[in-house]
Amino acid sequence: MTTDVSTTAPKTPLxxxxxxxxxxxxxxxGRSGAMTWVWNTVALVVAVVMAFxxxxxxxxxxxxxxxxxxxxxxFWPSSFSLxxxxxxxxxxxxxxxxxxxxxxxxxxxxxxxxxxxxxxVGVARFNFRGRNFFIVTMLVVQMVPLLxxxxxxxxxxxxxxxxxGLFGVILAYLVFxxxxxxxxxxxxxxNIPAELDEAAMVxxxxxxxxxxxxxxxxxxxGLITTSVxxxxxxxxxxxxxxxxxxxxxxxxxxxxxxxxxxxxxxxADYGAQMAGGLLVSLPVIILFxxxxxxxxxxxxxxxxxx
Amino acid sequence: MSVTTNETxxxxxxxxxxxxxxxQRRGFFAAGHYIPYTLLLPAVVVLAGVLAYPLYRLxxxxxxxxxxxxxxxxxxRAKYVGFDGFSRVFGDSEFWEVVLRSIYFTAELVILxxxxxxxxxxxxxxxxxxxxxxxxxxxxxxxxxxxxxxxxVFRWLFSPQxxxxxxxxxxxxxxxxxxxxxxxxxAHVGLYVVGAAVVIWGALPFLVLGLYAAxxxxxxxLMEAAKLDGANSFQAFRxxxxxxxxxxxxxxxxxxxxxxxxxxxQIFALRNTSPEPGYRTIGTYLYMQGIVASxxxxxxxxxxxxxxxxxxxxxxxxxxxxxxxANER
Numbered sequence: 001m002t003t004d005v006s007t008t009a010p011k012t013p014l015x016x017x018x019x020x021x022x023x024x025x026x027x028x029x030g031r032s033g034a035m036t037w038v039w040n041t042v043a044l045v046v047a048v049v050m051a052f053x054x055x056x057x058x059x060x061x062x063x064x065x066x067x068x069x070x071x072x073x074x075f076w077p078s079s080f081s082l083x084x085x086x087x088x089x090x091x092x093x094x095x096x097x098x099x100x101x102x103x104x105x106x107x108x109x110x111x112x113x114x115x116x117x118x119x120x121v122g123v124a125r126f127n128f129r130g131r132n133f134f135i136v137t138m139l140v141v142q143m144v145p146l147l148x149x150x151x152x153x154x155x156x157x158x159x160x161x162x163x164x165g166l167f168g169v170i171l172a173y174l175v176f177x178x179x180x181x182x183x184x185x186x187x188x189x190x191n192i193p194a195e196l197d198e199a200a201m202v203x204x205x206x207x208x209x210x211x212x213x214x215x216x217x218x219x220x221x222g223l224i225t226t227s228v229x230x231x232x233x234x235x236x237x238x239x240x241x242x243x244x245x246x247x248x249x250x251x252x253x254x255x256x257x258x259x260x261x262x263x264x265x266x267x268a269d270y271g272a273q274m275a276g277g278l279l280v281s282l283p284v285i286i287l288f289x290x291x292x293x294x295x296x297x298x299x300x301x302x303x304x305x306x
Numbered sequence: 307m308s309v310t311t312n313e314t315x316x317x318x319x320x321x322x323x324x325x326x327x328x329x330q331r332r333g334f335f336a337a338g339h340y341i342p343y344t345l346l347l348p349a350v351v352v353l354a355g356v357l358a359y360p361l362y363r364l365x366x367x368x369x370x371x372x373x374x375x376x377x378x379x380x381x382x383r384a385k386y387v388g389f390d391g392f393s394r395v396f397g398d399s400e401f402w403e404v405v406l407r408s409i410y411f412t413a414e415l416v417i418l419x420x421x422x423x424x425x426x427x428x429x430x431x432x433x434x435x436x437x438x439x440x441x442x443x444x445x446x447x448x449x450x451x452x453x454x455x456x457x458x459v460f461r462w463l464f465s466p467q468x469x470x471x472x473x474x475x476x477x478x479x480x481x482x483x484x485x486x487x488x489x490x491x492x493a494h495v496g497l498y499v500v501g502a503a504v505v506i507w508g509a510l511p512f513l514v515l516g517l518y519a520a521x522x523x524x525x526x527x528l529m530e531a532a533k534l535d536g537a538n539s540f541q542a543f544r545x546x547x548x549x550x551x552x553x554x555x556x557x558x559x560x561x562x563x564x565x566x567x568x569x570x571x572q573i574f575a576l577r578n579t580s581p582e583p584g585y586r587t588i589g590t591y592l593y594m595q596g597i598v599a600s601x602x603x604x605x606x607x608x609x610x611x612x613x614x615x616x617x618x619x620x621x622x623x624x625x626x627x628x629x630x631x632a633n634e635r
Contacts, residue, residue, distance in 0.1 A: 039432040043441050046426060051444045053507065054451065056470055057459045071485075073470045115348040122345030134346065136624075141357060143620055145568040147589050148609035151596045152360035152367060155378060175356045178349055236452035239570060243597050254454050258579050261458060270462045277455040288450035 061085065061275040068271050084271035088279060097256035098280075100245075101235060103166050104252060108173035108234040109227050115174070116181025117223065121215070123182065124189035135186070138179045146176060147239060154243050164248030172240045177230040184229075188222030189215070221294070228291050232284050253280040367606040368392070375600045387603075395607040400583070401591075405611075407497075408567065408587040414498060415566040419506045420559055423513030428543075430518045442515065449511035457575025460504040464489040490577070493584020497573070501585070504572045509565065513558055520551040560623040567616060588612050 060068070064081040067074055088094055123131055153172055154163065162168030192215060200210040238254030245251065251259065257280055261273050371387045372378055395401050430438050451459070464471050466488040475484040490496040524547050532542040548555075570589035573581055580598075581590045592612065596605025 036432065036434060039429055040434055040437045043429050043433045043437045046429070047437075047441045047444045050441075050448055050507070050510070053456075053459050053463055054447055056463060057455075060462065068468065070468070073468055073473045075470075111352075115352055118345045119349035122342040126342035126345075128342040131342070139624065140617075141353065143564055143616060143624075144357070144361075145564075145589075145612060145616065147568050147570055147592055148612050149357065149360045149364060150593075151602050151605045151609060152363035153356070154597070155367065155372075155602060156360055156363055158378060159381070171352075171356055174352050178352055182349060232450075236454070238454055239593070246597075254452065257454060257458070258575065261461075261575070261578060268467075270465070270468070273458055274462065277451075277458050281451050281455050284452060285447065285450045288446050292446055 057274045057278060060271055061278060063271055065271070084269075084275040085279075087269065087272040088275050091260075093251055093256050093259075094276070094279075097251035097253050100166060100250060101253040104169050104173065104241065105231055105234040107166070107170035108177055109230045111170065112174050112177025112230050113181055113223060113227050116178045116226070117185055117219070119178075119182045120185035120189055124186045125194070135183075138182050141179045142176075142183070146237075149175070150239060150243055153240065157244055163244050163246075164250065166245075166250075169241055169244050169252075172244060173234050173237065176233055176237075180233075181226045181230065184226050185219065185222050188219055192218045224291070225294050228287055228294060231287060235284055256280075364606050364609055367603050368610055370603050372602045373600070373604060378600075378602060391603045391607050395604050395611070401608070404586050404588055404591040405615075408589075411497060411501070411569075411587050412563065412567045414502055415505050415509075415569070416559065416562045418502065419509045419513055419562055419566075420555075422506065423510055423517055423558075424555075426510065426514045427517035427521055430514070431521055445511035445515055448507065449515075451508070453508055453571040454575050456504050456508045457572040460500060460507075460572075461576050461578070464500050466490070493582060496576075497585050497587075501573055501576060504576060505566060505569055508572065509562060513562070516554055516558055517551065520554040521547065524550045556623070560620065563619060564616065568612070588615075 059075075059077060061084045062080045062082070063074075063077045064079055064083065067077050119134075122128075123135055153175075157163045157168045157172070160168075162171075196218070197210040197214045200214045201207070205213060236254065238252065238258070241252040242255045242258070245255065257273075257276055260276055368391055369386050369388060370384045371391070372381075372384050377384050426441075430441060433441070463469060466472070466486050469489075471489070472485055472487050475487070476482065489500050528546050528550075529542060532546045537545065568589045569587065570593065573585055573587065573590050574593070577585050581594070586594060588608070588611075592605055592608050595601050595608060
């Protein structure tokens with residue numbers, strides 16, 4: 001419907017618009033109920049296809065060994081077993097690597113957001129020589145592939161004896177947290193009217209008072225968004241962690257996971273691998289569930305701004 | 307902006323140097339020229355340390371012969387060899403194969419993921435509310451799975467032993483030979499089908515939700531006006547929707563390019579941490595050469611090539627971003 005191409009002589013397509021049936025408030029102009037039904041079906045098929053890998057991952061973790069090695073995969077386990085999870089928790093590397101990841105992530109988030117916040121205030125509230133250069137640099141810096149500087153990072157950290165330690169990895173993570181935080185928070189702070197801090201100072205606040213009572217609270221949503229994003233980035237990162245921690249035998253959750261799938265004895269244990277993968281993803285999944293709106297809004301905001 | 311009135315207030319409140327009338331230096335931080343530099347200092351120091359200096363070392367290494375670990379720990383034995391490293395890397399046919407493969411693979415990923423996500427975003431605009439919520443919920447979960455885990459899950463899905471995709475193919479076609487079909491035996495299939503599937507599956511949520519959000523920004527009145535003027539769906543899309551979502555479309559295409567060109571984790575996990583030559587795009591190639599084979603200098607050359615290739619494509623994007631940034635203020 002609505003396919004009358006009349007560019008030259010405007011007919012009177014007026015009846016089209018009022019003729020629409022309003023099934024719900026959301027119904028678009030000129031969409032019939034029957035078409036909605038078709039689109040619904042298509043969308044649900046897409047949802048099933050998209051969800052299937054996750055479903056398969058979860059269902060695998062509960063399968064018994066017999067189900068796992070059976071010739072024909074079963075779409076529902078014949079009986080539920082927690083063996084895969086037992087294997088993971090029996091692994092004496094699992095919890096330490098989780099601990100390392102936690103330290104790395106917290107470190108990268110706290111340091112990255114603190115350093116980035118200061119700079120963001122700087123570029124958002126001041127006009128100074130080199131400001132545009134700095135902003136553009138932050139934009140370009142975000143495009144340098146982490147992989148491309150992994151070699152010199154390793155070389156530099158190695159000469160400083162910082163490979164094999166968590167601190168070196170935290171510092172390395174600032175490569176991606178700091179530019180992102182600056183770029184995203186900047187747009188948050190720009191949107192806080194300068195009149196607000198002026199008014200606070202007129203009312204008797206000191207500069208720092210205005211900062212803590214006006215700017216900081218108003219930037220809070222931005223701080224949360226950037227923290228969540230930095231958290232996800234750092235939690236999921238593994239090339240840097242693997243490279244810098246490689247020689248020490250220290251693991252993060254992600255490097256532990258790769259190690260887990262390659263060792264000959266465990267290589268074929270897909271049940272345990274999926275359980276491990278799921279457990280390692282859990283913190284990120286929870287963050288997404290809690291901050292759903294903020295994550296998508298923040299990531300797109302960050303993306304739009306670079 | 308009424309600069310003057312506010313300025314007098316600020317000036318009387320704090321006895322810093324008189325503002326010179328630049329609009330940005332108002333409010334809280336009206337005093338002191340040194341403040342912005344102080345605020346920027348930590349970021350500059352950090353980025354100089356973890357980015358600028360390593361970038362310098364990257365170029366430095368590219369001209370040296372540090373191609374084994376021993377030379378890395380004994381830098382005094384390293385020698386400058388000029389462009390030897392460059393000619394060795396660029397003279398290697400595998401390098402060019404990798405570059406070409408990266409270009410094909412990136413093009414495939416960017417085009418497919420943009421087309422698919424655009425289609426899905428438009429679809430989301432047409433479905434009932436509860437369906438939309440369902441799809442978005444699924445997307446959020448897919449989004450939250452780390453890339454590395456994505457790779458492992460798809461390795462399991464496409465596994466020749468007990469892989470469910472083989473089994474579904476068998477159920478659909480009734481052909482027994484689909485069972486135990488090895489998707490990874492031929493690297494072309496493994497990379498361009500399975501590899502692409504992992505990356506696109508993981509990339510869709512961000513793109514779809516972003517494009518969907520952008521689509522909701524299209525004013526309903528404009529759409530209705532277009533329809534009233536007799537535009538068909540395609541015309542309305544081209545002349546009304548597209549201009550509104552163009553900024554996000556451009557940016558998400560550029561981001562897809564950035565992510566897809568340097569894709570690593572998914573392929574790495576998909577091939578059990580040691581991708582065969584046929585699976586090596588520039589990211590995996592770099593890792594295999596640099597970290598696994600300890601060829602630091604040659605990997606530095608590859609890194610430089612990678613950065614140059616990316617920037618060449620992104621110059622256009624950066625210019626657009628600057629334009630958008632200029633309009634924002």
